[in-house]
Amino acid sequence: MSELIEKALADSDDTDVVVMGHGVLDQTGEVFKKLFGDAKGIVIADGNTWEVAGDAVVASLEAAGVELVDPMLFPAHPTVYADYDNVEKIRDHLAPLDGVIACSIGSGTLNDLTKRASDELGRRYMNVCTAASMDGYAAFGSSITENGFKHTMSCRAPQALIADLPTMAAAPQRCTATGLGDLIEKVPAGADWIIADELGIEAIDQEVWDLVQGPLPKAISDPEGLATGKPEALEGLVEGLVMSGLSMQKYRISSRPASGAGHQFSHTWEMEKLGMDREPPLTHGMKVGMGTIAVLALWEKILEIDFSRLDIDAAVAKWPSAEEMEAKVRRNFTGDMLEPAVKQTMDKYITAEQLRERLELVRQKWPSIQKRCAEQVMPAAQVEEILKQVGGVYHPSQIGVTEQRFHETYIRCQMIRSRYTLLDFLLETGVLQDEVDKLFVGDGFWAKRPWTD
C-alpha cells in the first residue's frame, strides 16, 4: 500500500479506503462489508470491464456475505460515454433498489457515471479500477457532458477504491498512455494556479497543492517503464493519479488543482466530437496530453516577455466591452456549446477599469510570477518526448486536427471555462493572439513540427 495515499486518506472527506496492490480484487467484499454493513450490493460494469474483473469482484462480494442484486451491465460496444443520459440511466435503475450500494467496475467513464448517479440518490458507492487512464477515481465531482457541454458536476467521491495493479497493467497500453497524458497536464495547470494566486484571483491551497504536485515528478518520471510494462512505473503512475483525485476531493470548490488550460483543449475537442466516431473513441487523456504540449510551447515564449514593463494603456485600449466580448464568443461557437461558452466567458469578464487595476498588479507581480512559473513548467519538447515514449498523442495531426483548427483552438478554448489560466492572462495583457501566432511561423514550436497531411 502507498504510504502517501494512506496519509492523504487520514484527512480526506469522502474516501475511507483505497486498497492498492497486487491480487487485491478479492478484498472487494471485505471492504464493502466493512463500509456498508448489511446493505445489498449491485455491480455496475460494461461488457469489457465485466470480462476483466466481474467474476473476481462478484466472488469476493459473495464470499464476504454481501447480498447482490442482478448486475447492471452496459454493452461492451459502443464504448459507454460520460453523458448525463447515462447518469440518469444508472440513477433510475438504482432508485427503486432501496438502499442498494453500487460497486462499479471501470475507469473514468463508469466511475464518473456511478459517482454522480449514486450521489443524486444520497448514496455512497465504491469502484474497482480497471485502468491507469485518468485521475478522477478519487475526485470530488464527475466530468459529464450535459446538453452537449462538458462540465464538472459536483458529487461525493467513492467511499472506497480497489486498485489491483495487475488488472490495471493488463488494460490496453493506450489506457496507460492516456493516464500519463492526463496527469502530466498538472504541470502547466500548476502554473495556471500560480498566476491566479499571484493576481489574487484564486489562492493556492497549499495542502491541496502538495497532494497533487508532490507525487507528480515521480509519477511521470518513467515513460519507458510504462511503455514496457515495468510494475514500479505503473505503480508510480497509479499513485499519482489517485493522489491527484484526492487533491480534487480535498479542494471541493472545483477541479482547479488538476485541470488547467491544457484540459480546455481536450474539452473543446471532445464537445466538437473529435475522435468520437472511432471505436474505442479518442480518450480524454490523449487529448489532454496534446493540450499540455500546446500550453507548454506557449509558456516558453511567455517567460521571455517582461510584463513588468507592460504598456497598460495600450492593453486597456484594446480590451473589448462586455458586448464585444460576448459577440466574440458568439462568432466562435455554435450549437450546444454556444450559450454555455457565453456564460463561462462572461462570468470571468472584467471591465476596462478592473482590467487596469489587474494589469497594475501584473506589472508589480511579474518577477514573482515569472520565477515561480519558470520553476513549475517543463519544456514542451520534453513532454512531447515523454508522450511519444509512452505511446501517447504528441502531434495534432495524429488525431486529425489540422493546423488551422489547432491554431484556433488556442484562442477558442479560453472561452469555454471561467477558470483563470495562462490564456486569460495573455488575453488580458493583450498578447494572446500574437504569441499564439508566433508558434506557427519562423522558428516557432509548431512551425518546426509541420503537419504531414
Ligand SMILES: NC(=O)C1=CN([C@@H]2O[C@H](COP(=O)(O)OP(=O)(O)OC[C@H]3O[C@@H](n4cnc5c(N)ncnc54)[C@H](OP(=O)(O)O)[C@@H]3O)[C@@H](O)[C@H]2O)C=CC1
Ligand atoms: N471526475 C474527474 O475528476 C475526472 C474525470 N475524467 C473523465 O473520465 C473519462 C475518461 O476516462 P478514461 O478512463 O480515459 O476512459 P473510459 O473510462 O471511457 O475508458 C477508456 C477505454 O478504456 C477501456 N478500458 C478500461 N479499462 C480496461 C481494461 N482493464 N481492459 C480493457 N479495456 C479497458 C474502456 O473500456 P470500456 O468502454 O469497456 O469501459 C474504454 O474503451 C472522461 O469522461 C473524463 O472527462 C477524467 C479525469 C478526471
Ligand SMILES: O=C(CO)COP(=O)(O)O
Ligand atoms: O479531467 C479532470 C482532471 O484530470 C477533471 O477536471 P475537468 O473539470 O477539467 O473535467
